[in-house]
Amino acid sequence: MELKKATYGIVGLGIMGGSFAKSIRQNILSQAGSSGKVLVCNRSTACLSQAQSEGVADQTFTSDRVAEMLPLCDVVFVCLYPHATIDFMKEHRDHFKAGAIVTDISGVKGIFEKSMPEILRPDVDFIIGHPMAGGEKEGYANSDAKFFVNHNYILCPSSFNKAENLDFMRSLVAEMGFTRITETSCDTHDYKIGFTSQLCHVIASALVESAEDPEITAFGGGSFEDLTRIAMINAPLWTELFISNKEKLVSHIENFxxxxxxxxxxxxxxxxxxxxxxxxxxxxxxxxxxxxxxxxK
Amino acid sequence: MELKKATYGIVGLGIMGGSFAKSIRQNILSQAGSSGKVLVCNRSTACLSQAQSEGVADQTFTSDRVAEMLPLCDVVFVCLYPHATIDFMKEHRDHFKAGAIVTDISGVKGIFEKSMPEILRPDVDFIIGHPMAGGEKEGYANSDAKFFVNHNYILCPSSFNKAENLDFMRSLVAEMGFTRITETSCDTHDYKIGFTSQLCHVIASALVESAEDPEITAFGGGSFEDLTRIAMINAPLWTELFISNKEKLVSHIENFxxxxxxxxxxxxxxxxxxxxxxxxxxxxxxxxxxxxxxxxK
Structure with a gap:
């Protein structure tokens, strides 16, 4: 399968899903001889209309019609929260195209390695990956075709992945602009991300909670602002991430x-x-x- | 005294002193009818030559000749470490011009409030101020005329300051681009800065110390990088700041x-x-x- 001839499905059109859609459109489907497509699916319809009118999406689907989208897709990005991604894979087990590659964006990986073998059809390949990009801004409105440029990508190959599908993913993320692609186990991923990402979010949040006064930034020279940017936190998502990686995260907190x-x-x-x-x-x-x-900015 | 007609002396031509010199040159002495001067003093001569050749300084002095510079200056910025600033004030007590305004850049203020009344000549006015700008970069080479633009400035007026000199300082820092000028006591300054600045530097440093692996940034998505920018720390300076503000800082660490x-x-x-x-x-x-x-950047 060639990158520029594949049909891509994006489930969940937030900042991540939107950036995947835009990046595929701009970096891959703009190439000469391209015949690929971008299909998008989202719960609310406002961003679907926007993605279509901007020429990002060829076709849009509301969430209740995702079973019509999935059979058309060679590659599916499930851009949902971790447990919602697993639930989605269970619920739509029978809707994927034979031979499809499915991938995720989740910040915890152990739960995927554990659950996927039981959930997946043998002819669907789930590739565990983590695009290391984010920010305090959310939603399709803040997505960007260049969102992933110069960022890190962590690929966690599993014994059940097909070699050619892993190669496809490596090329795909490189085309999107990720520059440092690290391959590792889910266990190592969760240990390292527990440190670089989750521990940092806990620290930033504890620092904000220890401020006595929201007017404190009158006394700021940049340090407090830098350390607490990520405390503009998405509470339900990070609650899920922290608890899903409890043991490793707590060991990092204690070491800190x-x-x-x-x-x-x-x-x-x-x-x-x-x-x-x-x-x-x-x-x-x-x-x-x-x-x-x-x-x- | 008019801003544009004053002679300014900068003691210590690092990133802060250099930025004061450049900012005064660009924002104040470029005004019509200006007749002021910028005199600079530094231990090493390389940046003195640079400041002169760039047209930033009208006259330069090596540290051993500072006693020749001080009698010429209406306003002196002492851009040294906290205790070095106090030592400088003691050593050069008799060299200041009568009526001079002297100010500092230190990140701790209690030690100044305590020591200055005993050190100062009655005809020299020391105004305690804190320009809240900095960064992991150091030295004159990284100084910039726009370094203070949109930053905070903390002014700590003392009972011994003359009202017209405080007004002069308020106008001066506003002309340099500081946009949020807060006036408070030295005690409040040290308490708030102990939180926004010193606590943040302790946290960033502890986070770097708890990293097991310098290759950890392969797993970074920006959070760890943001939280540890300030851990590229100037060890002698921050040792002095932390210990000079020990009680307040430790209480902030414990609250965190x-x-x-x-x-x-x-x-x-x-x-x-x-x-x-x-x-x-x-x-x-x-x-x-x-x-x-x-x-x-």
Whole structure:
């Protein structure tokens, strides 16, 4: 199957689904000789009309008609919350096209590895993937064809995936602009993402909760604003993510707390020498971690 | 004294001092009828030559000749570390021009309020101020005439300040581009800055220290990067800031730890309902705190 000749189905037209639709339209279906299509499905109709009028979608479906869309799609992006994605796969087991590739966007992966083998038809291939892009803005209105450019993508190949389908996904996400594609197990994914994403969201939220005063930003020079951008959090989604990855996340919180205690100890004891050494180490470590991404406006 | 007719002296030509020099040159001394001057003083000579050749400075002085510069200046910005600023004020007590305004950039203020009355000559007015701008970049090379535009400035008027000198400072920082000028006591400054700035630097540093792997950014979607930008920390400076504000900072760390414990408890107990409510509250609180600043590249 060629990228530019495939029919793509997007389930859920929020910021992620919308960005997939726009990115496929702009980066893949604009190529010479392209005959592919983008079909989109969403609960509310406002963004469906918009996607069609903007030329992003060839055909649109409300959620109650998704069973008509799925048999047409070679590739399906299920852009729903984690448990809703699993429920969707169960409910629509019999509606996928034979040979279809289905993929997700979820920030937790262990639950997929565990549940998919029991749910899937043998002729449908579910590829577990995580586009590492997001932001405090939501909805189709904030989606963008360039949303994934220079972002990381984590691919979690499973023993049940077909090699050619994995190759298809690798090419697809590279065409969308993802530049650092990491392949790893679901377990490692959940451990690392528990740190880089979930722990950070817990910290940002705890920091906002510890502010005594919403007027505190009069005293801000950028640090507090940077640390709490992600505290404009989608509560139902992150509740699900935190609890689905409970054990790994709690171990990261506890490790972070230990480091915080070290800093607190040195400050309390006015131990300048240990504090300076620790901060020098922090600076070196952070510099090793590579360049700082520019935050989107 | 008119802004555009004053002679300004900058002591320490790093990113802050350099930005003051450039901002005064561009925003104040470019005005019609201006006859003011910018004099700069620094330990190393490379940036002095650069400031002169760029037309930023009218005259430059190496640190050993600062006693020749100070008697010429109506306004002096001491852009050094906190304790170095106090030492500088002691050492050069007798070198300031009669009637001079002297100001600082330090991130802790209590130590100034305490020490200045004993140090100052009666005919020199020290105005305690905090330009809330910074970044992980350092040095004159990274200074910019627009560095302060749309940033916050905290002015801490003291009983010993002259009213007309405070007015002069208010006009001066407004001309430089600071848009939100807050006036408060040194004690309130240290309490609030202990939260928005110092606590955030401690958290960012503890987060980097709890990373097991500098390759972790392969799994980053922006959150970890945002939360740890400020962990590219200047170790000697922040050691001084943390310890100078020990009591207030430790109380903020402990309050933050309590909030973190609440999140950890809900996650551990899989208490989705409490977690969702808390995160909804977090989101509302964060939204009340106003718009998110765009990070400079």
């Amino acid at each position: 707390e230990k480091q915080l205690e070290r800093f607190k100890k040195y400050i309390t004891e006015e131990d300048s020498e240990s504090l300076r050494q620790m901060l020098s180490h922090t600076r070196e470590q952070r510099l090793k971690m590579g360049s700082i991404r520019t935050v989107r | 730890e309590k909030q973190l414990e609440r999140f950890k408890k809900y996650i551990t107990e899989e208490d989705s309902e409490s977690l969702r409510q808390m995160l909804s509250h977090t989101r509302e609180q964060r939204l009340k705190m106003g718009s998110i600043r765009t990070v400079r």
